[in-house]
Amino acid sequence: MDFSLNEDQLMMRKMVLDFVEEEVIPQAMIIDKTQEFPLTLIRKMGQLGLMGISIPEAFGGSGLDFLSYILAIEEIARGSATTAIILETHTSIGTLPILYFGTEEQKRKYLPKLARGEMIGAFALTESNSGSDASSIVTSAERRGDHYILNGGKRFITNAGYAGVYTVLASTNRALGNKGITAFLLDANTSGLSIGKAEEQMGLHGSSTCELIFEDVIIPVENRLGEEGQGFKIAMSLLDGGRIGVGAQALGIAQAAFEAALAYSQERVQFKKAICNFQGIQFMLADMATQLEAARFLIYHAATLQSLGLPYSKEASMAKLFASDAAMKVTTDAVQILGVYGYTREYKVERYLRDAKITQIYEGTNQIQRILIAKHLRK
Ligand code: COS
Numbered sequence: 001m002d003f004s005l006n007e008d009q010l011m012m013r014k015m016v017l018d019f020v021e022e023e024v025i026p027q028a029m030i031i032d033k034t035q036e037f038p039l040t041l042i043r044k045m046g047q048l049g050l051m052g053i054s055i056p057e058a059f060g061g062s063g064l065d066f067l068s069y070i071l072a073i074e075e076i077a078r079g080s081a082t083t084a085i086i087l088e089t090h091t092s093i094g095t096l097p098i099l100y101f102g103t104e105e106q107k108r109k110y111l112p113k114l115a116r117g118e119m120i121g122a123f124a125l126t127e128s129n130s131g132s133d134a135s136s137i138v139t140s141a142e143r144r145g146d147h148y149i150l151n152g153g154k155r156f157i158t159n160a161g162y163a164g165v166y167t168v169l170a171s172t173n174r175a176l177g178n179k180g181i182t183a184f185l186l187d188a189n190t191s192g193l194s195i196g197k198a199e200e201q202m203g204l205h206g207s208s209t210c211e212l213i214f215e216d217v218i219i220p221v222e223n224r225l226g227e228e229g230q231g232f233k234i235a236m237s238l239l240d241g242g243r244i245g246v247g248a249q250a251l252g253i254a255q256a257a258f259e260a261a262l263a264y265s266q267e268r269v270q271f272k273k274a275i276c277n278f279q280g281i282q283f284m285l286a287d288m289a290t291q292l293e294a295a296r297f298l299i300y301h302a303a304t305l306q307s308l309g310l311p312y313s314k315e316a317s318m319a320k321l322f323a324s325d326a327a328m329k330v331t332t333d334a335v336q337i338l339g340v341y342g343y344t345r346e347y348k349v350e351r352y353l354r355d356a357k358i359t360q361i362y363e364g365t366n367q368i369q370r371i372l373i374a375k376h377l378r379k
Helices: 007-034 039-047 066-079 081-101 104-116 174-180 231-267 279-307 313-342 349-360 366-378
Strands: 121-124 140-144 147-158 165-171 181-187 193-198 209-220
Touching (some): 039 081, 066 231, 081 121, 081 349, 121 231, 165 209, 165 231, 181 209, 181 231, 231 313
Antiparallel strands (some): 147 209
16 A cells, blocks of 8 residues: 655645644643643644544535544654544544534534534543443433433543533433444533543543533434434444544654654763664664554554545554554653653653553553454454
């Protein structure tokens, strides 16, 4: 497959690179320390067209393809994984559900605001007792005439509290299992919706991960996304794209860690020479560079298949699995190369290590990715 980027993709990547160098990197350590949600960067991403990168121009977006979006996530994650996951959630599982499954009216209502970054998107599937087993959700939506009554709760919801709209998965018929799950668009200001516990996380400081509580929330029928019972398939198909996004996030973090380790190894002198001249360090750097290259190929391959409208579930799982495992290895080795300096908060590599870990967990653990890949091998 040819990964030579077209003019639009190259221009977009250059624009993102400048934004990352000038505005994201200088803020990243501050965001990590203060743990403040980076609203200024999000507004700026809205002005640059990044919040609507995958939305057609007819709905106020930039109208770029999926690979362009993935390139943007990779670059932003190189600067700040926190900022990248906000954009990734907003796009892959916050905005694309409406673009792919929404009615014309739903698209007109939400997409322009999401594209400008005036509204942030989020996705609410996970519950306290439903993680990997996604079809075991107990949040219920009961039809009553022209509306549904939503009760229950969600856990670990990225962008919660800042999102203007949530794609919520709820059971409309428990007896039907995954075929009784339905998706809804829930406006953040709807009465009965409240934001619960905010999680304190190992990494991604400054991102928001909270509980959602639903108490007799009234959702009009026109806010149902797709048909009753289609919710599980909608969620699964969205997660396929989301997983490529998480892979790109992992890749960006790993790239940053590699660059930091390489630069340090060229400056750090021990035994009268820069440590990059020792074969022990060279082998580590060579392995890191090779892992990055392999991850990049898997991610661009999966994103290109998505852009072309070809099947890509297996490739998305492979990309996410490989890139996130590579990110853990590369960030761990980066800390090792910086030695005790790398273990301190004065250097960035310990942040990269903390930020990388979640990429092996969210949007489907790497154990789930292996199950999914194995299922495809049987077909
Ligand atoms: N796209 C479209 N449809 C899909 C799909 C996909 N990627 N994956 C599965 N489906 C469909 C299947 O075809 C099946 O439909 P039929 O019954 O009509 O054949 C249906 O969905 C159920 O699929 P399956 O039997 O594989 O579902 P399981 O309950 O066994 O669950 C896993 C499968 C484990 C893969 C799923 O629960 C999962 O992805 N878990 C991880 C959840 C996750 O990623 N959470 C992250 C938090 S959200 S940010």
